[in-house]
Amino acid sequence: MFGYNVKQIAQGWAKKMLKQGEELYKSRIVICKQCPLYNNNPTLFKEVCDASRCVDPETLKPSNNDNAVCGCGCELSAALRLENKECVLNKW
Numbered sequence: 001m002f003g004y005n006v007k008q009i010a011q012g013w014a015k016k017m018l019k020q021g022e023e024l025y026k027s028r029i030v031i032c033k034q035c036p037l038y039n040n041n042p043t044l045f046k047e048v049c050d051a052s053r054c055v056d057p058e059t060l061k062p063s064n065n066d067n068a069v070c071g072c073g074c075e076l077s078a079a080l081r082l083e084n085k086e087c088v089l090n091k092w
């Protein structure tokens with residue numbers, strides 16, 4: 001359901017290169033920056049929904065419980081431009 005397949009990755013990067021979906025990106029990244037799964041990683045990609053971080057979906061505190069939700073691993077400056085992209089925490 002929250003998978004981000006190769007076709008979607010290509011579409012996201014194409015939109016980024018063509019500067020499409022800017023408003024959608026801007027409206028979502030504001031929310032992502034407040035999220036505990038957001039990671040600004042200067043070594044690889046700039047902004048990611050960090051797959052190495054998991055939180056309790058109710059408290060948003062770090063968790064390894066069965067119901068914990070982990071980041072999708074998406075590079076956000078591309079992924080957030082896709083209309084059909086879903087946030088793993090349903091924040092937008």
Ligand code: SF4
Pocket residue numbers: 031032033035036037038048049050071072086087088089090091092
């Ligand atoms: S869980 Fe949602 S709001 Fe949080 S960083 Fe990932 S995509 Fe953004």
